[in-house]
Amino acid sequence: MRAGFGQFKEATPEYLRFAAQYGATDVLLNNANLPNVRGTWQLHDLVKLRLSVEGYGLKLSALENVPTSFYDHIMLNGPRRDEQIENMIVTVRNIARAGIPIFGYNWMPSMVWRTEPAIIRCGTVATAFDYEEAQKLPLTHDREYDEEEMWGNLEYWIRIITPIAEEEGIRLGIHPCDPPVEKLGGIPQLLRSFESYRRLIEIYPSDSNAIEFCQGTFSEMQGDDIYEMIRYFGERHKIMYVHFRNVSGQVPKFHEEFINTGYVDMHKAMTIYNEVGFDGFFIDDHVPQTYQDTEWGHRGRAFANGYIQAMIEAVTKQAG
Template identity: 25%
Template structure:
């Protein structure tokens, strides 16, 4: 397992690369060019700038999250070929600086969705929270405003300029079914994967977060059956998964450890985090510790270890603790604690394996 840490860029993150480097076992950053609109080819000079910043601190840039996909590709519009060509060129540029994995998602309009960015937990920390009843009653535009209010940093997936005309976006998806969306994903992959193969890059699709329909929009990366179907769309080692325990695990019907065991050879990138699911289906993000949430993080990490996982992993969202000023879900302190919890499990498994083999 190769530990990495998401970093949003110089001037766009309260966490510094100097701090990232001090977390035990972290070897690289998970990054993106958040100022480049979805669909545009990434400028090579901006890519090089991130590479130089990371290397100054002894960190690599082998994992990108995300090269966002233009809505025209998801909608299957005639203009999609233009955006797919730009995507191919970006893949080529990223390969030239050593990138090995590109995480992306295929969620219509919205990326991740929460109703509260700082819900207080019993210990006084705060965390991202999803309250289902509020989704039924809220205007989507009001939610966009709430996510971005008082934010001095970018909120990937919730860019106000991209979501300025939600009425038009919703109208575009009015007749798009889940089968249509899956077909459009297949078209995208059939065009992209040969380029990824040529440049030794693994594309890794991220699950829907949360893994169910929001505002009536189609969602197709929700469960084990969806994941298997997506892998079969283009059966290639370059067509892989970003297995996110928190996204998939917010639906109690999803057995994340079982998915790890099933798809281990097609997971180049793992997101590991915990959630506490309430009886009514609402959920809040917790510490990574198994006992604090509804997911068996110990079993999930064990599943990776059993399968000799050598891919990249990062602690996903953390709580906001010790009065840290940070991007919602992406503070330094709790994610660093999460890394040490994951390493603790991993090291214990390594020691037990060594004893068995002795």
């Protein structure tokens, strides 16, 4: 188990030096700022990106997300679906051939939603969500979409892209819908529960059909047990990497927390990852906004990543 940094778009010297100095081994780039060449990412740009990360003694272990415009018609069965599928096949092949072993993405045409932030310890600002407030907002797309219609779109895509991923030796995984509620803006949030992820991995059983395990979002799932989900998917080797963050509350109302102050027992969670043989990396994901921190949250991320490193060391030494 390893500690990484993520949630930045560009592999700048500043970010990479920060990650290396604070002891990370792995880097995840989120919404990488790469040239959009007719709806694809090109091989030479991806290789250049990987080499820039390796120049700081780090490993570019995953890319997370492409522009929504690369695959929105795939998610919603729009008129450009087939064109976008061909383009996404090109992009997935190029990511793999560039030496990047993991691609995480989401199935959220309406993206991530939050409502008014929460104020937590000593004035710290944390993102929050209240489903009652979100349901007052208008449609985000042309109409209301049906749950099984959306599952059909997802299943069509998974059955096409997973054999390509197997051929290229890359793992693909989907982030849970955040927030994990039934519907937002007229769009069903498919991946919102333990049961929905069991359904996902059975669409096409394969090591390449895996999970981008955002522990924070899984912890928000109403009525589901986070420790049971870690063990279930970990034992089946479906967890590619982990967003190791904490929350207070579950749907319909929750807010994010410091890594060590939410309702999840992070030592217990880390112990389960170790017990099931998880050998991937953890990133801090989101962090609360503290006094005089940067927009990206350098102070908060240094704290969270140090906590992750200490937790990995404690759990692995305890296990012998």
